[in-house]
Amino acid sequence: MTTAPAIHLDVTNTDPVPLSRLLRVEFRKSYDTRAGFWLLFSIGVITLIAEVITLIVAITQDLDNVSLGTFTAVAAVVTSFLLPVLAIMLVTTEWTQRSAMVTFSLESRRSRVVWSKLLVAFVLSLASVVFAIVVGVVCNAIFAAAGGTTEWWNQDVRDGVIGFVISQSLGMLVGFAFAALFLNTAAAIVVYFAFSFIVPTLFEVGTAVFGEHSWFADLRKWIDFNTAQNKLFELSTMSGADWAHLVVSSLIWVGIPLVFGLRRILRAEVK
Amino acid sequence: MIKVEGLTRKYGSFTAVDDVSFTCQPGRVTGFLGPNGAGKTTTMRVMVGLTPATKGQVTIGGLRYHDIPNPGRHVGVLLDASAQHGGRTGREVLTIGAMTMGLPDSRVDEMLDLVSLTASEAKRRLRHYSLGMKQRLGIAHALLGDPQVLILDEPANGLDPAGIRWMRGLLKSYADRGGTVLLSSHLLHEVEQIADEMILIGRGKIVAQGDRASLLAGAGPAQTLVTSLDNEVLSTALKEAGHVVESAGQGLCVHAPAVEVGRAALSAQVVLTDLRDGGAGLEDLFLQLTADTQRETPPDLAAPTPGGTIA
Numbered sequence: 001m002t003t004a005p006a007i008h009l010d011v012t013n014t015d016p017v018p019l020s021r022l023l024r025v026e027f028r029k030s031y032d033t034r035a036g037f038w039l040l041f042s043i044g045v046i047t048l049i050a051e052v053i054t055l056i057v058a059i060t061q062d063l064d065n066v067s068l069g070t071f072t073a074v075a076a077v078v079t080s081f082l083l084p085v086l087a088i089m090l091v092t093t094e095w096t097q098r099s100a101m102v103t104f105s106l107e108s109r110r111s112r113v114v115w116s117k118l119l120v121a122f123v124l125s126l127a128s129v130v131f132a133i134v135v136g137v138v139c140n141a142i143f144a145a146a147g148g149t150t151e152w153w154n155q156d157v158r159d160g161v162i163g164f165v166i167s168q169s170l171g172m173l174v175g176f177a178f179a180a181l182f183l184n185t186a187a188a189i190v191v192y193f194a195f196s197f198i199v200p201t202l203f204e205v206g207t208a209v210f211g212e213h214s215w216f217a218d219l220r221k222w223i224d225f226n227t228a229q230n231k232l233f234e235l236s237t238m239s240g241a242d243w244a245h246l247v248v249s250s251l252i253w254v255g256i257p258l259v260f261g262l263r264r265i266l267r268a269e270v271k
Numbered sequence: 272m273i274k275v276e277g278l279t280r281k282y283g284s285f286t287a288v289d290d291v292s293f294t295c296q297p298g299r300v301t302g303f304l305g306p307n308g309a310g311k312t313t314t315m316r317v318m319v320g321l322t323p324a325t326k327g328q329v330t331i332g333g334l335r336y337h338d339i340p341n342p343g344r345h346v347g348v349l350l351d352a353s354a355q356h357g358g359r360t361g362r363e364v365l366t367i368g369a370m371t372m373g374l375p376d377s378r379v380d381e382m383l384d385l386v387s388l389t390a391s392e393a394k395r396r397l398r399h400y401s402l403g404m405k406q407r408l409g410i411a412h413a414l415l416g417d418p419q420v421l422i423l424d425e426p427a428n429g430l431d432p433a434g435i436r437w438m439r440g441l442l443k444s445y446a447d448r449g450g451t452v453l454l455s456s457h458l459l460h461e462v463e464q465i466a467d468e469m470i471l472i473g474r475g476k477i478v479a480q481g482d483r484a485s486l487l488a489g490a491g492p493a494q495t496l497v498t499s500l501d502n503e504v505l506s507t508a509l510k511e512a513g514h515v516v517e518s519a520g521q522g523l524c525v526h527a528p529a530v531e532v533g534r535a536a537l538s539a540q541v542v543l544t545d546l547r548d549g550g551a552g553l554e555d556l557f558l559q560l561t562a563d564t565q566r567e568t569p570p571d572l573a574a575p576t577p578g579g580t581i582a
């Protein structure tokens with residue numbers, strides 16, 4: 001065999017792919033497919049429909065305990081349902097559509113791709129909070145203009161904004177973690193919704209069976225992520241114990257699946 | 272440029288790639304041939320770090336793939352043209368690739384032009400692409416970063432005859448400019464015409480490698496196909512010269528190099544209408560070498576190539 005020149009790749013002038021570029025790419029991937037686009041679009045539309053219904057009820061029933069929080073809460077509920085689905089799809093479509101093969105050949109440091117996706121999901125969570133507040137402000141203004149009595153702000157900023165941001169992000173993280181664990185859209189979504197509906201019911205049943213002051217109720221505080229998370233909406237009143245419950249239950253429901261999921265993504269054979 | 276050393280990949284007790292070693296030189300097209308399930312794709316996936324090796328290693332230009340910064344700028348990869356999100360348009364797929372590699376958008380248009388995908392096709396979603404269109408897009412994607420090395424798994428798969436010929440030209444000129452090309456195929460004809468070097472793999476093991484001539488040299492005694500205006504006379508003359516002669520279709524199959532057949536025809540004064548190498552050609556060699564690794568019927572190998580006008 002002949003020894004031809006240029007046996008070595010000259011990589012001295014090539015910079016590694018910077019994280020900022022991966023972030024832009026992953027952000028773009030969140031809306032450039034039909035599924036991604038419609039998901040984002042439906043989050044917007046469903047939120048608006050829910051807000052319109054709330055407005056109609058509030059105006060026709062002439063409700064008197066309305067505030068900005070009433071409307072942002074509606075947007076919060078809708079987005080908190082769909083945001084995890086968005087986070088799930090960010091991860092799983094790479095596997096179900098097999099584009100991971102290309103993604104990981106262009107950036108073989110797989111963890112950086114995963115972190116970019118996580119950051120994008122986080123940015124989208126923040127955006128959902130901003131969206132909810134903006135929609136809330138507009139609806140509240142409409143309600144006031146329609147002659148309703150409303151308050152603009154009747155809660156602690158920590159509850160209405162910071163608690164909201166943390167809660168949205170945690171919800172998104174659960175979806176993300178399940179997605180990384182299952183690498184399959186349907187499985188991750190099913191498990192996510194089972195987690196948000198069936199698990200809380202089981203906790204209620206357990207508490208009913210064993211009693212309010214049983215070992216089960218004590219244990220539940222540490223593993224019931226939903227209850228711990230709901231306290232975030234009264235963040236200003238959260239005690240040290242509440243925070244501890246939140247941290248421990250998040251570690252269980254987010255931390256563990258995420259660690260196993262990451263391990264799986266980093267090691268898996270990509271087909 | 273590409274150096275595979277003692278590469279082994281096991282799946283449980285099954286060894287998909289078994290102690291494979293070879294190199295691909297810059298300025299040359301290396302063909303990677305083998306029947307279904309021989310381990311071509313697995314080897315290529317290990318090369319680009321998508322599948323971990325059980326043993327051995329692969330370096331590209333002295334570096335492990337993982338250590339190549341912005342690998343798309345150095346190594347163009349096409350492993351599976353269908354492995355893209357079906358909901359993205361062709362242009363979007365390239366745009367995302369260009370963005371990741373840090374290339375300007377103009378590069379996307381250049382590549383679309385290069386692989387002859389029209390503007391309206393580029394706007395279509397991948398789900399609606401034909402196999403050949405996906406393949407063209409995949410080739411465009413591999414070439415986006417203007418890499419020095421190309422690793423292509425069955426790039427001709429699904430291309431029309433004109434497309435196959437175009438691709439041959441493309442890869443040839445790419446290698447002539449100093450690029451390194453590794454392409455796999457199970458169609459010998461497809462590779463034979465452009466590969467400077469061939470690596471034959473069967474059931475995970477390399478069964479032969481070398482350039483066309485050196486492979487043929489090991490292919491056993493030469494055979495020649497000949498047709499003449501008077502086959503009977505020619506046949507007698509050849510037998511008298513001590514060659515084994517069989518009838519083959521319209522002509523004869525002679526167990527001797529073409530030069531001997533020509534000589535016999537000259538002395539017997541028979542006009543030849545066709546004289547060509549018909550013996551243990553590469554294809555026979557290929558089949559023979561991979562015989563024990565072959566499935567019962569090798570339909571792909573027996574079938575004519577889509578571009579098989581030049582056989």
Ligand SMILES: Nc1ncnc2c1ncn2[C@@H]1O[C@H](COP(=O)(O)OP(=O)(O)OP(=O)(O)O)[C@@H](O)[C@H]1O
Pocket residue numbers: 269282285287305306307308309310311312313314457
């Ligand atoms: N994840 C896996 N688990 C078990 N076996 C596998 C796995 N991946 C590949 N194989 C086996 O490894 C062998 C080599 O497969 P590979 O895809 O590399 O073949 P190939 O040469 O590319 O074949 P083809 O020409 O059909 O594309 C096959 O027998 C295949 O079934």
Ligand SMILES: [Mg+2]
Pocket residue numbers: 311312313424
């Ligand atoms: Mg293959």
